[in-house]
Amino acid sequence: MAEQLKARAAEAGLSLSVYVARELADIAARPTNAEIVKRLKARDRSQGPSSEKILQAVAEGRR
Known part of the structure; x- marks a missing residue:
């Protein structure tokens, strides 16, 4: 899980701590x-x- 978060943070161009703080917010x-x-x-x-x-x-919609 930590590696996934690191990868997502990198994709967003953010540090892990900033990325996690935004996700928590x-x-x-x-x-x-x-x-x-x-x-x-x-x-x-x-x-x-x-x-x-x-x-x-x-009922009418099912007809």
Whole structure:
């Protein structure tokens, strides 16, 4: 694994430490699955289509 990281850092023209720091920053910036689920559950869905309409559209798409 260390060799892969070294190779990727070299391809990017970066030192290993700078490359790893950037990768960690990217990972930290991404929401976790739990955070995504929490956001989705908090959304107001009262204005969207009903479950019945969604199922109907899916059925029509399969024909």
